[in-house]
Amino acid sequence: MATAHWIAVDWGTSRLRLWALDGMGRVVGDAASDRGMGRLQPDDFEGALLELAAPFLAEGGRTKVLICGMAGARQGWIEAPYSAVPCLPAKGRTVRAPTRDPRLDVRILPGLCQMDPPDVMRGEETQIAGILARDPGFDGTLCLPGTHSKWVRIAGGTVQSFNTAMTGELFDLLCHQSILRHSLDASWDDAVFAAAIATSEAQPAQVFSQLFGLRAGSLVGAGAQDASQAHLSGLLIGAELAAMRNYWQGRAVAVIGADNLARCYHSALAQLGGEVTTMNGVDLALEGLKAAYRQQEDCP
Incomplete structure (x- = not known):
């Protein structure tokens, strides 16, 4: 199995999905499990990640893992504060998650929040980033159906509002x-x-x-x-x-x-x-994680 240059993770309430990528951003492996945030305590997250990521980790080095979604919730691995709209999606400051395995360098992306009316999202913003990576000029509305459906207004490359x-x-x-x-x-x-x-x-x-x-x-x-x-x-x-x-x-x-x-x-x-x-939401989540990783690599 190929060693990853870095690993992208979409961690939802019910599912965990992982992609191993090479230095060119090409997928060299992927894995998924039902160990979503809703099934885990904070101390369980590293083990759940390693169950999927271990085959892609290089021995004697540290592999960067970039996570979006519910791992950054208050009840998740470690809380990643929200970025307030209007803003660019999936481009806020990441939070480093505590790990014991020396091969892991885990960062969690922030979600988005809105003050008036109050609202929050985690994970969907990465799919939005994926759309804007494909079509930077997109101007319109996104509908993200699910347990809690999101309606998002996009203009000028930023999230303007959501409900x-x-x-x-x-x-x-x-x-x-x-x-x-x-x-x-x-x-x-x-x-x-x-x-x-x-x-x-x-x-x-x-x-x-x-x-x-x-x-x-x-x-x-x-x-x-x-x-x-x-x-x-x-x-x-x-x-x-x-x-x-x-x-x-x-x-x-x-x-x-x-x-x-x-x-x-x-x-x-x-x-x-x-x-x-x-x-396709799965494809967009990966595109958004790639865009976020490129932005993180460009930052000092």
Whole structure:
């Protein structure tokens, strides 16, 4: 297995992903695990990293490891303070993580924060840096779906503002911990999803009563249970799009992701007349880490 010149790491709440790179920035190996921040105590991080990185480390030397994401959270390895917007993404001062293995030189990138209204992000800013590395002139909105979806306004090569919606977490809670769990069917129907998007985006104030209607309809036989998760997803995403209208209406929007959730957001935005494209978030995270590493190397 090839020895790395440096190692890039995207450390999320649930997943850890690593790339080993040579001196030209080419990937010579990669690895991933489910040892995300949510599973670890601060003393566990070095071991979790070594499980993946050890084959790429040079004996008798120190390998720089650049990390983005939740390893820098207050509950993570060591807290990396936020950079306040407006600012360049993934270009703030790094924090050195404490390590015992002499082969490691670990630095963690800061997240971004916003004071009015209060908001924070960790990890997504590196994907944003990846977009700007590819297209420095990008001017528009980024939509980063997930447990906590981010809507980000980009102009002049900087993050101007952003807003977070807890849509993914609400969906999970309603599916698994609410009364609706007894009435939801996991099959999918694009037409059901599209109808729910239209209903919720047009009348977001009605979402709460629409939600209980999923339960009531299944009890009295007045509503079909088929594709009810698609119905629920459409109601929640439609309400999110209504709340974030000033971010996407009349602007170019890039949805970051390559999974079913990203496709749902793409479909919903296109349905409502948005000018939308989709980009692969994993590729962008690596591009952003490369850009951050180059910037760190240029600093004295």
